[in-house]
Amino acid sequence: MSSMDIPSSGRGSPGTGAPDGPSSRSARERTGAVATRIANAPRMSWLTLALMTTSSVASLRAAPTMAVYGLACVFLYLLPAVVFLLPTALVSAELASGWEGGVYRWVSEGLSKPLGFLAVWCQFAMTIFYYPSLLAYVASTIAYVVNPALASNGLYTAIVIMVLYWAGVWVSSRGTKAVAGLSSMGLVIGTLIPGTLLVVLGMVFLGQGNQSAAPMNAAHLFPQWTGLASLVLIVNNFLSYSGMEMNAVHVSSLRDPAKEFPRAMFTASGMVLAIFILPALAISWVVPSAELSLTAGVMQAFDSFFQYFHIGWLTPVIAVALVTASLGGMLTWLAGPSKGLLLISRQEGYLPPFLQRLNKEGVQQNLLVTQGVVTTVIALAYALIPNVSSAYWIFSVITTQVYLIVYLLMFAAAIRLRRTQPDHPRGYHAPALVPIAVTGLVASAAAMAIGFVPSSQFGSGSVWSYVLIVGGGLLVLGLLIPYLFLRLRKPEWRSPDAQAELAAQEAAELGGAGADGPRKDGGAA
Amino acid sequence: MTSLMASRHRWIYLGAIVLLVGMLITGLLTYTQLHQTNEANRKAQQLSSALSAAGYPVPTQNQIVHTLGEDGGAVCEDPANALKQAQWTYGMSNGASGPGQRPVLSDREVVFAESIVLSVYCPDKLAAIKDKIDDLKLHDTVRN
Numbered sequence A: 001m002s003s004m005d006i007p008s009s010g011r012g013s014p015g016t017g018a019p020d021g022p023s024s025r026s027a028r029e030r031t032g033a034v035a036t037r038i039a040n041a042p043r044m045s046w047l048t049l050a051l052m053t054t055s056s057v058a059s060l061r062a063a064p065t066m067a068v069y070g071l072a073c074v075f076l077y078l079l080p081a082v083v084f085l086l087p088t089a090l091v092s093a094e095l096a097s098g099w100e101g102g103v104y105r106w107v108s109e110g111l112s113k114p115l116g117f118l119a120v121w122c123q124f125a126m127t128i129f130y131y132p133s134l135l136a137y138v139a140s141t142i143a144y145v146v147n148p149a150l151a152s153n154g155l156y157t158a159i160v161i162m163v164l165y166w167a168g169v170w171v172s173s174r175g176t177k178a179v180a181g182l183s184s185m186g187l188v189i190g191t192l193i194p195g196t197l198l199v200v201l202g203m204v205f206l207g208q209g210n211q212s213a214a215p216m217n218a219a220h221l222f223p224q225w226t227g228l229a230s231l232v233l234i235v236n237n238f239l240s241y242s243g244m245e246m247n248a249v250h251v252s253s254l255r256d257p258a259k260e261f262p263r264a265m266f267t268a269s270g271m272v273l274a275i276f277i278l279p280a281l282a283i284s285w286v287v288p289s290a291e292l293s294l295t296a297g298v299m300q301a302f303d304s305f306f307q308y309f310h311i312g313w314l315t316p317v318i319a320v321a322l323v324t325a326s327l328g329g330m331l332t333w334l335a336g337p338s339k340g341l342l343l344i345s346r347q348e349g350y351l352p353p354f355l356q357r358l359n360k361e362g363v364q365q366n367l368l369v370t371q372g373v374v375t376t377v378i379a380l381a382y383a384l385i386p387n388v389s390s391a392y393w394i395f396s397v398i399t400t401q402v403y404l405i406v407y408l409l410m411f412a413a414a415i416r417l418r419r420t421q422p423d424h425p426r427g428y429h430a431p432a433l434v435p436i437a438v439t440g441l442v443a444s445a446a447a448m449a450i451g452f453v454p455s456s457q458f459g460s461g462s463v464w465s466y467v468l469i470v471g472g473g474l475l476v477l478g479l480l481i482p483y484l485f486l487r488l489r490k491p492e493w494r495s496p497d498a499q500a501e502l503a504a505q506e507a508a509e510l511g512g513a514g515a516d517g518p519r520k521d522g523g524a525a
Numbered sequence B: 001m002t003s004l005m006a007s008r009h010r011w012i013y014l015g016a017i018v019l020l021v022g023m024l025i026t027g028l029l030t031y032t033q034l035h036q037t038n039e040a041n042r043k044a045q046q047l048s049s050a051l052s053a054a055g056y057p058v059p060t061q062n063q064i065v066h067t068l069g070e071d072g073g074a075v076c077e078d079p080a081n082a083l084k085q086a087q088w089t090y091g092m093s094n095g096a097s098g099p100g101q102r103p104v105l106s107d108r109e110v111v112f113a114e115s116i117v118l119s120v121y122c123p124d125k126l127a128a129i130k131d132k133i134d135d136l137k138l139h140d141t142v143r144n
Helices: A027-039 A046-057 A060-067 A072-098 A103-110 A113-146 A148-152 A154-172 A176-207 A228-241 A246-253 A257-286 A298-308 A314-348 A365-384 A386-390 A393-420 A433-450 A463-488 A498-516 B002-006 B010-030 B038-053 B061-068 B082-091 B108-121 B123-134
Strands: none
Touching: A046 A176, A046 A246, A046 A257, A046 A314, A060 A072, A060 A176, A060 A257, A060 A298, A060 A314, A072 A228, A072 A246, A072 A257, A072 A393, A072 A433, A103 A113, A103 A246, A103 A314, A103 A393, A113 A148, A113 A154, A113 A298, A113 A314, A113 A365, A113 A393, A113 A463, A113 B010, A113 B082, A148 A154, A148 B082, A154 A176, A154 A314, A154 A365, A176 A246, A176 A257, A176 A298, A176 A314, A176 B010, A228 A393, A228 A433, A246 A257, A246 A314, A257 A298, A298 A314, A298 B061, A314 A365, A314 A498, A314 B010, A365 A386, A386 B082, A393 A433, A393 A463, A393 B082, B038 B061, B038 B108, B108 B123
């Protein structure tokens, strides 16, 4: 964890310091001290960041769901990769190679500081609804191998969610290095090794001369076109890659962010594509879609896969792997958005001092705990109130809508920064940035529009009530709450060290990236 | 791994490894593989015929027997329960495995194949979930 987050004076109470006055350290001294702390901060390798990014986005969880589509799952992942993953990767690589701090900083510089806060708020707020569903999935995965009856037990589910979530908060409060280590380990053990095993077994299946369960011919390259349903399927898959930009908030932990962040981003993009496509294909070769059962979930599909090879004992192994990967991914989400929210709030006083307070590891512990209390209430409602659990899927619609605000702002900021700050040093210049960012912007807007189309779960309910629920949730969570924070903020909530940190960051950007010389990696749009 | 163990967070890493190994051992000991019995074979054949008659690809006898056994295993474990329903409705989603997971207009194949499985292995549970399945708005997005 970078010690730059710990105020040198008044540690733990950033809001209590007075603004610089005659008796204070001079701004230059303060900036110098902060710059020294940044330089001495613990470092992270680009490969660790690539693994963290992959862990945030991809796991084997979706493989059985997409295996149903057979060969068409390649198209369903590749098209979104072109219109959403590629723009996100290229744009965030350029932005992170020029500005430290992640999405809040990019949007603050490119559009405005309140919009920077909105961007990181949306990234942060949507995770509150993500954790209960993720951990409920973990609970049901454990139940599948221990005792399937537990999966329908509310108390069991509530206990698993609480224990794992708060263990995650505790680990996150120990610093980014602990999160980086565990999430990387989670990706390797929980996704890369079992994913490779699935693909190898799939090839063995075909190598034995077996016919693939799903047809693998040119006629099955694309999903069935049924109008709106197919459009919803294709466009919603853009969101498969959401989260690629999130770990950019840790860019200052890299030794050479300008060079290493783009490298981490492109490596992660390749790994994410491989993790999504190859295991899904392997499952579709071995397990007929009718066996990819609905009520038993993804574990049964894995079970059926291993049963073919008479290695059913691997089912509990893959269950532990999926749990490991899910928990590793959760850690990155706990550590990332809350750090971005903290950084801009300290600079601009958007959050009360209590929420800005840091622990001795320099981690936003109070923010994590407050988020944890809200998550706990939602998770308990999910586990114990049947009406809430049955309808919980609608929160995933609302939260993905809220998350899309981040992408709309990020792509708009990237375009604007090329115009307003063309000479700002960037270690990496994305080729054809403007057309690429416009593609990402249009893809994000399309995904948001499609979010208002009622899904299968809504059944025969009124379209307008669906639009009202999703639109209302989007307005409250994505606009009203951040507006209230902005409206109620107080100038004295700014951290006295935050401006110095920002100045030190800017000095490092101008010195570091500038030394590499602009536009060496690609042409400007 | 050496550098992980050398770091000041080694107790966190060791704790995580112990937890995972413990979970793995528990899983391997408690996971009961469904065994091949006459009843399991009979049910598997019945399911094969039903799936085939409905025009679905049929898994191997071995896959069906060991996945569903005599009683349907996890499929028949209280499928209409609210938490189970939350899981399967959440699972009718796009290809995301992170926070981008979002419901779609799902294909009818998986849902109807599910009904066939329930009708063979636990017909008494089918009625409880049938209303919920019937209420879904389904399409044909999988090319057969």
